[in-house]
Every structure is written in structure tokens, then in C-alpha cells.
Amino acid sequence: MAWRPDVARKAAVPEWTFGARSRPTGDAAGMRAHREGSIQEEQIVGAIKERLRADLTAAMKARDDFAKSTLRMAIGAIQYAEVAGEQAKELTDAEEIAVLTKEQRTRIESAETYAAAGRPELAEKESGEATLLARYLPQPLTDDELTAIVDEEVAKVEAELGSKPTMKQMGGLVKAVNARVAGRADGKTVATQVRARLG
DSSP: OOSOOTTSOOOOOOHHHHOOSSOOOSHHHHHHHHHHOOOOOOOOOSOHHHHHHHHHHHHHHHTOHHHHHHHHHHHHHHHHHHTSSSSOOOOOHHHHHHHHHHHHHHHHHHHHHHHHTTOHHHHHHHHHHHHHHHTTSOOOOOHHHHHHHHHHHHHHHHHHHTSOOOGGGHHHHHHHHHHHHTTSSOHHHHHHHHHHHHO
16 A cells, blocks of 8 residues: 555655655645645565655754654654564564554544544644555555455365364464465455455
């Protein structure tokens, strides 16, 4: 999902990243530039945290306050996850994606809450942050693509068991599917599809 999440409003696309025609100078300008477009898809390449740091440096030079605060939040979330366990560690790309996916989902939910409460300015800010975070996440799977993966994993278990899997195998199936989708589908959606497939 690169700068075009279905669930979030379009928000700022900084000039320092995508070569927009006018340089954003702050939060409002940044979000306005994102809404106007120049959105280009980009594949996940290399360590995500390093990309975030490089983009933060560029945002600081461009004086893009909106992108700067959002990128700092994202880096902070990854750094917190690195030391959250019993022993500090560098996160894999998949683990970094999981962290950013959670942060993005939180902002989407917050935007919906603010919109329902009649606070459009806060809803727009949260949506803008969700859209910016989407740049660092892989393209989401379609329903058909996710269904195909679920079917493949169910078929594997069925071949191993010699019979159709039941709800007893649900945990293992959800784990296997989540490992394959790697941030391209929400965990709740995966669990729902697996449960429906087991019937």
C-alpha cells in the first residue's frame, strides 16, 4: 500500500520525496500537497527504519512539520519495539511492517472516531498520518488474493492430516497465513477468513 490506502484520505506528498511542484512549509501545506496528488507507488526496499530516517532528514531540510512529526513517531514506535522484549534486537523488515501497520490502523480508527464526533480537523490529521505511513507498507492483498492464500494453507494442513482441518487447527493456520501476508492484510481479516474456511 504505497500512498493510496483505501481506508484513509489522501494527504501530503512532500516535495522532498516525490518532486511536487510547490514546497510544503508546515502541517497545513503538507497535508494539502498530499491531497493534491503526485502519488507514486514504491516497493519496500532495504531496512524500513533507515528509509524513515533518511526521509526525516529530508523533511527537516524541507521544513515539512507534518511529515517530520509523523516520521519521528514512526521511528519511535520501531525503536520502542526493538527494546520491548527481554533482549534488545534489530527488527526484521516483517517486524517493522507489523509495527507500522499497527500505528497506521490506530490512526485510521482515530480518524473515524474524530469524524463521528464532529472533529474534522483532527480526523484529517489522523488520516494524513495514516496515508503517510502507507508509503512504507506493502500493497495490500485483494480479498481474492487473501482467499487464495488461506485456501493453500488449509490444503496443506488437510494433506498432512488426511482429513479436513477443524477449529483445533485454526491457530496454526492463522499463524501460517499471517507469516505469508506480512502486513498485506489485517490480522482480524485473516482470522475471519480462516474461521469461515473451516466452517
